[in-house]
Structures are given as structure tokens and as C-alpha cells.
Amino acid sequence: MPGPISPWRVTGTRERRRELKRDAVILAAARAFRARGYHHTSLDDIAALLHVTKPTLYYYVASKEEMLFECFRAGLDRIATACSKARRGTASGREQLIEVVRSYVEAITSDFGWCMVRAEDQDLGPELGARIRQLKSEIDQEIRRLVRAGIADGSIGDCDPKMVAFALAGALNWIPHWYRDNASLPASAIADRFVEVFVHGLAPRREGALPGKSS
Amino acid sequence: MPGPISPWRVTGTRERRRELKRDAVILAAARAFRARGYHHTSLDDIAALLHVTKPTLYYYVASKEEMLFECFRAGLDRIATACSKARRGTASGREQLIEVVRSYVEAITSDFGWCMVRAEDQDLGPELGARIRQLKSEIDQEIRRLVRAGIADGSIGDCDPKMVAFALAGALNWIPHWYRDNASLPASAIADRFVEVFVHGLAPRREGALPGKSS
DNA sequence: CCGAGTCTATACTTGCTGGTAGAAATCCTA
DNA sequence: TAGGATTTCTACCAGCAAGTATAGACTCGG
Incomplete structure (x- = not known):
């Protein structure tokens, strides 16, 4: 289009x-x-x-493979950039994580989103495949780090950072499977909904939330 | 193995x-x-x-395509079965949803999990591709239905059922990307962690939360 | 032990597509 | 406008893998 x-x-x-x-x-x-x-x-x-x-x-x-690699990289770089930007900030772990999620959604709904996610690194040779896995792993580690940071500063509850990172990345990476740039919510709205679910969960929120620990 | x-x-x-x-x-x-x-x-x-x-x-x-289709179906059927079983139960929407998640994780970590998720329906002809899309859509609808039921009976807080279904399905469907049956948590443990995140969210839980949990 | 149906192997065709050789066109500089 | 570098095209090759023709081998009832 x-x-x-x-x-x-x-x-x-x-x-x-x-x-x-x-x-x-x-x-x-x-x-x-x-x-x-x-x-x-x-x-x-x-x-x-x-x-x-x-x-x-x-x-x-040089080859079809290289095209795929470059597509991959174009998308992943955006996310990696977002990660390091978040890292420089002073917000809580949770806030930083939310920022990364927003950028992630932007990137994954771009033209390169599909390649980042649906293309198998098997389609890349061992050389390029390894580099992609490296990039992916860095992002994964970054997310885990943010979760741990959040737990440490109290903005995130006790949980398994690895599994949380997997769940979060999975939800985000799946977006290209259903996203249609004509017919779907804009990226920012998707990010809002996702943040909502992941931060507060599905359980009905009890009243009396505000600052203060009166339950 | x-x-x-x-x-x-x-x-x-x-x-x-x-x-x-x-x-x-x-x-x-x-x-x-x-x-x-x-x-x-x-x-x-x-x-x-x-x-x-x-x-x-x-x-x-009859063809390679048919093999892929059957793999697909083998996995999806398990999930569809779990859905309809959940449906027959009398538990709350949330409990039913959790049950489905557990079955989903079991199915997706099976030998057929990969095919259910990573294989493009593009690889299937228009014929079989359409049937697969149909099956997938049914499961999606079922999840949304459970979310809506949960909202209706008060076991799930107010939210956008469609986006929640996407987030949940995404997290689950992504499992084959990182799951290794040698080196990963058993399916039931993964399900536990996921349920935990999705039900309660990342925000630190305030004391005096809802009645505890389960198996 | 025979022969009809069932099952499996050898050896082949065929189409597609990634990749290339090398000529032609185009552009810039002098 | 000449000539070298840059850019693009026409025409081709090679290899792989899906799928098939066909013959041989096994099984089992009679």
C-alpha cells in the first residue's frame, strides 16, 4: 500500500x-x-x-540470504536502540520496560516486522544465522535485565524474569501474525492494551488502588 | 530424542x-x-x-503439503478439544481460561507444536490453507469467548478481549521458539508461570490479594 | 504352492529458482 | 564528444527436490 x-x-x-x-x-x-x-x-x-x-x-x-539478513537487522536494530535508550533513563524498571514495549510494537508493525519474526534463522547460513541469534539474544537479555531491575526497585512484583521475558516477547513477536496495517489498531493503541494486560493482569482490579497500601 | x-x-x-x-x-x-x-x-x-x-x-x-497439514491438525485438535472440554465445565471464565492455557502449553510443547506455529499456511495450498485458518480462528474465538465470560462473571477485570486473546495466544504460540524438551522447564511449570503473569500482572501485588491458588 | 492384493524400491522426469557470464546501455568527466 | 567507469539487461546454467512409472517382493487366503 x-x-x-x-x-x-x-x-x-x-x-x-x-x-x-x-x-x-x-x-x-x-x-x-x-x-x-x-x-x-x-x-x-x-x-x-x-x-x-x-x-x-x-x-x-550478494544473495537472497543477505536480503533476509538485512531485513532482520533493520528491525532488530530499532529495538536494540530502544533498549539502550531506555537503559540511559532514570525511570523505574517497570517504566523502562513499558517504554521498550512501546518501541517494540512500533518496530514490529513496520515493514520489517515480519522478517524479524517469521523468518527462520535456518534460512540464513550458519554465518549470518549466528549473528541474528546473537542480536535476538541480546534483546532477550535486555528484557530480563529490565524485569530484574523492576523487581529490585519494587516496581515489579516477584516473578521469574526469564519466563516473563518469554511471555512478553512472545506476545509482541506474534503481532505480525495478525496485524494488518489497514485494518488494525494503530501501534500505539496496541502497545497500550498490551501494557495494560501485562502490568495489571486479568484478575479484576480491586478498588482503593492509589498510593498507600490500604488494601 | x-x-x-x-x-x-x-x-x-x-x-x-x-x-x-x-x-x-x-x-x-x-x-x-x-x-x-x-x-x-x-x-x-x-x-x-x-x-x-x-x-x-x-x-x-498424497503430498508433502498433506504431511504438513496433518501435523498442523494433530496439534490444533488437541487444543480445540481442550477448549470444548473447558466449555462444558462449570468453573468461572477465568478458571476455564486457565485450564485451556494448561492444555495449550501441553500441546504446543509436543512434537507437533512447531508445525502448529512456525509453518506458514502459505505453504499449504489455498484448499488446506483455508481449513487451517478456519481451525485457528475457531480457537481464537474460543479464547475471546472465555475472556468475555470471565468479564461477565466478574472473574476477569475489564479489558479488550480481542487484544488479550492476541497477547495470550502470542505468548503461548511463541513457546516453540525457545522450548527445548531437554533443557527447559516441564510444560506444567511453564503453564504455571504464564498463568501467574497473565492473571496477576507484573505490578507488585498488594497484600491481602485474592484467595490463593492451586496445583 | 499359487496368484491377487498389498507394499516397497530403483530409477527417472520435470519445473522452478538462485545465481552468473558477458554484452549493452548509460552516465560522468575532461 | 571521447572514453572509462558505472549500471542494467538478455540469456543461460546447474542443482535440488517433488513427484511418478514401473517392476519386484512380500503376505495370505484357498
């Missing part, structure tokens, strides 16, 4: 143009993968999206 | 033996898909697992 990506016919220095085109290739790949799935997308399909032929793609990218 | 599947060389009536072998083919396929991914698993691989050759598989199954 977002317009065609055409840095072909565009101005700027050589290097700059090349860079833009390469990005366009990655983005087109991401959209195609999302629409048809990695294995059902041929390079000709991607080339067609750009009104170009297959060998042209290879001028910007 | 669970031993080789060999109903080859086994007794029983003709029909019975055929049925057993067909099941064995499906199970072998499920394990292979889980280990290597659908697209990276050749029929020769599956045949090798059974110490048999590829054409033999075709004697029990």
Missing part, C-alpha cells in the same frame, strides 16, 4: 544514490517476504516490484 | 497396520520439520528417519 519505492531516477552523489537503491532493494524484499513468505518469493518477484531485473539486484546485494 | 518410530514390523490387522504406519509418517515429518524447518526438509530426509524410501511415503500420504 505504501507507494512504490523508486530511488531510481533520483539525484545526489553516486555513493548516496547507490545507498538509496540498496535500501530500496531491502525494503522491497521485506514487503515481498511479508506478503508471500520468504520461500515463496523469488528474486524475480522482488525485481518486478522495483521494475528492474534480477541481475540488477545482485549489483546491490 | 524419543526413540525411532517403527510400526514397520508390527502385528495387527491390515488396516490397523496401515493406519499406524501413516501416523508414523506424520510424526516423523513433524519431527523433521521441527528440527530443520519445512522447506529445508526433503522427503528423502523423512524417509530416511523411517528407514524407508521416498515412494513409500507416497503410499501413505
Whole structure:
């Protein structure tokens, strides 16, 4: 739906143009993968999206694998950035975690969301696959860290940080399975609902919540 | 890890033996898909697992697609069954939901869990793909129904049933991404942790909470 | 022990798609 | 406008894996 990506016919220095085109290739790949799935997308399909032929793609990218990797990275980087930003803040563990969740939802509903989640690192060679697993693991560790921080500062109740991280990441990573950018809530609204559930749980909230521990 | 599947060389009536072998083919396929991914698993691989050759598989199954479909179904059926069982009970919406979650975790950590979740219905033709989507949708609706029931009977607080269902299903469906039957918690323990998070949330619990819990 | 039905293997076809060789077009600089 | 670098195209290859034709082997009732 977002317009065609055409840095072909565009101005700027050589290097700059090349860079833009390469990005366009990655983005087109991401959209195609999302629409048809990695294995059902041929390079000709991607080339067609750009009104170009297959060998042209290879001028910007070494292999189909590399395209997938770059899509992966594009998404994961956004989340990693959000994590380290949260980390620099001074808010409570819970607040930081919530911030990360918001960024996570933004990233995962982007064009690259699908690739981050549905593409198997099996589809990447051992080389790139390992790098992706590394990135994923870092994010996982970061989430656990935030949960532990929250427990430490009292903003999060006692729980198993590992399982909480899995549950949270699972809920978030699943979004691309049902999210349709036409027909779904905007990312921020989704984030709100998720935060609500994860912070307060399903149990009916008892009245008399406010500060103070009168139960 | 669970031993080789060999109903080859086994007794029983003709029909019975055929049925057993067909099941064995499906199970072998499920394990292979889980280990290597659908697209990276050749029929020769599956045949090798059974110490048999590829054409033999075709004697029990019409196509690779059908194998995937049957794996899918094997897993989803377990969950659907759990749903309708829960439905027959008289417990509160929340209790019923929790029961479903437990069954869900059991199913999703089984050999078929991977297929239920990681296989794209894109890999199935329009025919089978539609049937799978149907099954998935039924389960989704069932979860939403339980949430609404819980809200109605007061066992669940006010919330958006659709988003809650998505969050819950996401967390559960993600399990195959990290679950390793050697190295992870047993299914029941995972279910416990998940229930804990989803029922009570991350916010520190104020004293004097609701009546305790269970098994 | 025979032959109809059941089961399995050998050996092949076929289509698709990732990837490439090398020529042609285009662009920039001088 | 010449000529070298950059960019894109046409045409092709190779390999893999799904699926099949067909013949051989096993089982079991009669």
C-alpha cells in the first residue's frame, strides 16, 4: 500500500544514490517476504516490484540470504536502540520496560516486522544465522535485565524474569501474525492494551488502588 | 530424542497396520520439520528417519503439503478439544481460561507444536490453507469467548478481549521458539508461570490479594 | 504352492529458482 | 564528444527436490 519505492531516477552523489537503491532493494524484499513468505518469493518477484531485473539486484546485494539478513537487522536494530535508550533513563524498571514495549510494537508493525519474526534463522547460513541469534539474544537479555531491575526497585512484583521475558516477547513477536496495517489498531493503541494486560493482569482490579497500601 | 518410530514390523490387522504406519509418517515429518524447518526438509530426509524410501511415503500420504497439514491438525485438535472440554465445565471464565492455557502449553510443547506455529499456511495450498485458518480462528474465538465470560462473571477485570486473546495466544504460540524438551522447564511449570503473569500482572501485588491458588 | 492384493524400491522426469557470464546501455568527466 | 567507469539487461546454467512409472517382493487366503 505504501507507494512504490523508486530511488531510481533520483539525484545526489553516486555513493548516496547507490545507498538509496540498496535500501530500496531491502525494503522491497521485506514487503515481498511479508506478503508471500520468504520461500515463496523469488528474486524475480522482488525485481518486478522495483521494475528492474534480477541481475540488477545482485549489483546491490550478494544473495537472497543477505536480503533476509538485512531485513532482520533493520528491525532488530530499532529495538536494540530502544533498549539502550531506555537503559540511559532514570525511570523505574517497570517504566523502562513499558517504554521498550512501546518501541517494540512500533518496530514490529513496520515493514520489517515480519522478517524479524517469521523468518527462520535456518534460512540464513550458519554465518549470518549466528549473528541474528546473537542480536535476538541480546534483546532477550535486555528484557530480563529490565524485569530484574523492576523487581529490585519494587516496581515489579516477584516473578521469574526469564519466563516473563518469554511471555512478553512472545506476545509482541506474534503481532505480525495478525496485524494488518489497514485494518488494525494503530501501534500505539496496541502497545497500550498490551501494557495494560501485562502490568495489571486479568484478575479484576480491586478498588482503593492509589498510593498507600490500604488494601 | 524419543526413540525411532517403527510400526514397520508390527502385528495387527491390515488396516490397523496401515493406519499406524501413516501416523508414523506424520510424526516423523513433524519431527523433521521441527528440527530443520519445512522447506529445508526433503522427503528423502523423512524417509530416511523411517528407514524407508521416498515412494513409500507416497503410499501413505498424497503430498508433502498433506504431511504438513496433518501435523498442523494433530496439534490444533488437541487444543480445540481442550477448549470444548473447558466449555462444558462449570468453573468461572477465568478458571476455564486457565485450564485451556494448561492444555495449550501441553500441546504446543509436543512434537507437533512447531508445525502448529512456525509453518506458514502459505505453504499449504489455498484448499488446506483455508481449513487451517478456519481451525485457528475457531480457537481464537474460543479464547475471546472465555475472556468475555470471565468479564461477565466478574472473574476477569475489564479489558479488550480481542487484544488479550492476541497477547495470550502470542505468548503461548511463541513457546516453540525457545522450548527445548531437554533443557527447559516441564510444560506444567511453564503453564504455571504464564498463568501467574497473565492473571496477576507484573505490578507488585498488594497484600491481602485474592484467595490463593492451586496445583 | 499359487496368484491377487498389498507394499516397497530403483530409477527417472520435470519445473522452478538462485545465481552468473558477458554484452549493452548509460552516465560522468575532461 | 571521447572514453572509462558505472549500471542494467538478455540469456543461460546447474542443482535440488517433488513427484511418478514401473517392476519386484512380500503376505495370505484357498
